[in-house]
Amino acid sequence: MTLQRLLVFAPTRRAASETFVRANLAGLPFEVQAYFGDERPWNQPARLAYGLAVLLSKAFTRLGMLRLAGWPAAAVASRLIARHRPDLVLAEFGFHAVRVMEATHWAGVPLVVHFRGSDLSARCKLGVLRGRYLRLMGLAAGLICKSQPMAQTLQALGAPQQRILISASGANARLFHGGAPAEAPAICLAVGRFVAKKGPLHTIRAFAAQPHGQLWMVGEGPLLLEAKALAAQLKMGDRIRFLGVRTQEEVAVLMRQVRVFVQHSRVAADGDSEGNPVAVMEAQLSGLPVVATRHAGIPEVVIDGQTGLLVDEGDVNAMAAAIELLLLDPALCAQFGAAGRCHVAEGFTLERHLADLSRFLIQTYAKTKMSA
Template sequence: MKLAVIVTEFPKTTETFILRDLMVFLEAGVDLRLYHLAPWRNDQILHDFGAEAGRCARHVPLVSPRSLAALAAHPLTAARLAGSIALHQGREAKFAAKSLALLPAAMRLGQELRDWGADHIHAEFAGHPATAAWIAHRVSGVPYSISCRAHDIFRSQRLLEQKFADAALVRAVSTYASRFLAEHVPGIRQQDVAVIHSSVDVSAITPSAPPPPEDGFRILYVGSLQQRKGVDVLLKALAGFDRPGWQLDIVGDGPDRAKLEALSAQLGLNDRVHFLGQRPFGEIDGFYRAASVCVAPSIIGPNGRTEGIPNVMIEALAYARPAISTNVSGIPELIRPGETGWLTEPGDVAGLTAALTEVHDAPEAASKLAWKGRALVEREFDLRVNARRQLELFAAARKGQAPQGARTVTP
């Protein structure tokens, strides 16, 4: 299969879930091209395990002689697409402007994929990558699919109806997201959406017992430092956490780092909170194994920006580490209170402090939940099962046999 995958940015340190899928596609013998709409991100880490996918990456420049030539070669198609964007997305000027800016480059991409003989186009995220796939499809006739994750569908639903109508397959990473699409996008029924979770390579992670209590209580946060991640809530919760010997490792970076460091100092936590910046995945393995508990205190950020199901929580349970997160989006499909972990309400400082206290005070009970979480990840979040299912659906779309009415949930 000749498969083109479209992303907005590459590499992106936090998007290991995409990188892992790409590696399974390559292992399966797929002839892969990875197109990124923004220039190569030199400030991000390309994890060692994804080096081969990096060699397949190609930038799609927004303006070039070839893109302008593609625009000129398909004036009626360009006019129809521009009109549809203006009509359906025009009230959101910023989104519409970006979509229109993509038009020449995506039309050029369509020509390139047609000439290459592409079998399928897959857009990672329903925003700009899906817009590019939709336009490229209109030029090339190559079938395409869309993965819907979180803020790409929650922030705005304008133009989704048009992109979904032409797609051979719409995939969501949670049942919550499939239900949201059915409720907010005309023409989409919940059964039209294939639910395939983001996944981890379960076979590559050997779970182990957490460190003994005498080694201290180590709390781990892995992820970007921005408002929707709720790291400020975690810091405030720790200000009221009165158990001795704890420390917090924050692995990741982002626009809110300076604010969070200032908050940590203001709360008097600096001697226990360690901001460690971005790290390659090989190092993150060690942080998971040293952790007593992993926390993803997600909230609903500005303009509806929030999580799908945080990959770091899937990883935490794969390592059999106690996990605490929030009742946001699809997270309860993974973190199930009293079954696989602890779930608090977003922004609930006292609730998060209480959950941390429970894990600290009853480590054996916490470990039992973590092992149940590992079993859930093995059943529903296994990379090789879920990536192969995607490939099956791509192949079916190629043959015109992937009706949207066949909803698939991972076993």
């Protein structure tokens, strides 16, 4: 007997930044049913019940009633498991997995948890839920994360190494291709939410510290107004463009129009950290050189001095120098871009991720059946 039916629980599928959740749903080769904590359609009672239960679980978590917070969503999830009879349950994000983990335990259905980044770093998640994560490590049959540092955190929480798959979400080769940085104008592109761990203010300061080219920034978030104010303060109005939220297809087109991709990822004040930013993989697959930081899983994707240039977190001057070097050397951009395209094509595509994820789910299911 092999894995056929998969039930997915996730906090959301609508967020523009969470393309990986939608990619998993579309690309996994199983019969997939999915429920989302932010969906409450009145004409679909099961989805409404799950959404309301998650809302209640969130309220209990904010009140510090962590054990009680696991019961509302678990109660509804238990009914959904009985209804769909899945072979395996996949929970996206660790903080969401703790809401449904007891339901899988009651039903005797193996649970695999997909950790993404903030759920294993931010104090509002890892810090608050550490005790619940210890329980989760004992219940989960499999754990997926984005980078070596995340795997180390899971092991520190008690997860056996043999239950962990490290797999970056991967870039979509059907969309991201065709960049020609040597022929492109001196434009840098940054793609990501305007939040502290993406370092948009550091990116702006670094770009402003050198005199060449333009910076295009895609995304929105709580730091967007501060970023615009900083650009105005630095008198960068004619050199920095804020492009708002763009679809993956639109971002892919933008990557074919620029010379360099930039991202100053860093550990935020609350501990929030990247897993392995997909935009960095998308840029390299497009053929762009990358200027980024030695943060989280980025050094696993960007080879310093071969596919891009890495600087320490917070080092604005070093990032400015790296940006200036690449903007002034189109031939070096082409060299780094070609190497980056090959590197990501070999190990960090969406197709590779889905193949690794599918294989891991099948193997995890088989192991649970053998040990039953």
